[in-house]
Amino acid sequence: MKERYFSTFQLILLALFAALVVVAKIALRTPLQMPGHSGIFWMAIVIVAAGVVPKRGAASVVGLTSGIIAAFLGMGDFGALNTLLSYTMVGVATDLALLLLRDPENPAAGALAGTLGHFCKFLVKWSLGALTGAPVGFIALGLLRAIVGYIVFGALGGLLGALTLKALRKAGFFAYLAEKR
Amino acid sequence: MTQNKRILIAVVILIVIVGAVLGVDVLRRQQVTELEPGSIPIYFEDRLATGFKPDDLAHLEQVSFVDAEEGKTQEGWLLRDVLLLHIERDVFRDDTSIVVSSSSRGKSVQLTWAEVDDADNMVMLDLSGRGALKLVSEKIERLDVRDEWIQDVDRIEVIPQ
Numbered sequence: 001m002k003e004r005y006f007s008t009f010q011l012i013l014l015a016l017f018a019a020l021v022v023v024a025k026i027a028l029r030t031p032l033q034m035p036g037h038s039g040i041f042w043m044a045i046v047i048v049a050a051g052v053v054p055k056r057g058a059a060s061v062v063g064l065t066s067g068i069i070a071a072f073l074g075m076g077d078f079g080a081l082n083t084l085l086s087y088t089m090v091g092v093a094t095d096l097a098l099l100l101l102r103d104p105e106n107p108a109a110g111a112l113a114g115t116l117g118h119f120c121k122f123l124v125k126w127s128l129g130a131l132t133g134a135p136v137g138f139i140a141l142g143l144l145r146a147i148v149g150y151i152v153f154g155a156l157g158g159l160l161g162a163l164t165l166k167a168l169r170k171a172g173f174f175a176y177l178a179e180k181r
Numbered sequence: 182m183t184q185n186k187r188i189l190i191a192v193v194i195l196i197v198i199v200g201a202v203l204g205v206d207v208l209r210r211q212q213v214t215e216l217e218p219g220s221i222p223i224y225f226e227d228r229l230a231t232g233f234k235p236d237d238l239a240h241l242e243q244v245s246f247v248d249a250e251e252g253k254t255q256e257g258w259l260l261r262d263v264l265l266l267h268i269e270r271d272v273f274r275d276d277t278s279i280v281v282s283s284s285s286r287g288k289s290v291q292l293t294w295a296e297v298d299d300a301d302n303m304v305m306l307d308l309s310g311r312g313a314l315k316l317v318s319e320k321i322e323r324l325d326v327r328d329e330w331i332q333d334v335d336r337i338e339v340i341p342q
Contacts (some may be wrong), residue, residue, distance in 0.1 A: 022198070086260045101187050109184065112191045119195065126202060130209065143206050147199055 017067035021117035035146040039153035043114035047161025051104040063091020086124040093120030107164045114158015122150040223336040246319040257307035278340040
């Protein structure tokens with residue numbers, strides 16, 4: 001029988017990470033009044049997911065799954081399509097970035113992957129606004145401020161994810177996973 | 182390829198994308214240099230942030246309630262949704278002030294984001310018969326009767342605390 005790309009165990013892990021992304025978006029609040037500040041939690045989870053399931057497409061699966069959950073929960077202020085696309089593209093862009101940067105455990109690589117992944121969320125919102133002519137939140141406050149917010153918080157989230165992966169390795173989590181497989 | 186080279190390439194890609202976005206935005210802004218006629222200005226920290234056009238309402242879901250004073254159905258669009266079209270939710274905190282005013286009526290009301298964000302309060306912009314917008318609410322005490330409504334809204338201000 002042909003072996004599946006993701007094992008059932010890996011898919012369950014990715015689904016849990018996807019759920020965690022949505023829960024983090026709903027439950028975690030920071031007092032920062034900056035566009036994109038939720039990326040600090042968001043990208044940390046996506047980078048950890050990409051490290052725990054080290055296969056191309058892992059982050060995309062997390063993005064797509066969390067996008068579907070978020071769209072069904074009515075999250076986001078610009079409709080289900082925007083929510084689905086922006087969540088999915090976070091995962092896809094993170095995967096593409098990791099294709100180049102390879103090791104999400106490297107703090108610099110993790111931070112950059114987080115930055116590119118989170119910035120892609122901004123790009124989706126901005127592109128939809130530009131294409132449809134509909135106003136989209138952050139533009140009113142100055143595009144540069146929004147861009148800086150998305151980049152900084154994406155990088156911080158990516159860095160946090162990389163450090164979490166390092167801590168998990170130190171704690172023997174990856175050895176434990178290898179045993180389970 | 183070394184890891185440093187990979188990181189450098191990723192940084193260059195990021196810079197190129199940011200540059201492209203800013204370039205396209207500059208081009209778009211050159212086409213729209215001032216507030217369109219009929220727009221209601223939205224100020225953020227005393228700075229003109231954008232103009233809210235009645236056309237924007239087409240993107241929003243309509244809501245309604247029956248006002249307790251006259252029993253008439255008030256139909257319109259939640260102020261929350263109008264603001265979120267222009268300003269990202271992350272920017273608002275519960276205590277962020279929203280001031281809606283009408284210069285022709287000499288009226289204004291200051292609300293908090295928590296009040297505006299609570300859909301049960303029905304803080305909404307209602308299109309009057311004359312085509313002007315009025316701010317009404319079902320449950321906010323200082324905005325729930327006709328005398329307190331802000332007719333002919335011509336300025337919305339967001340003041341972070």
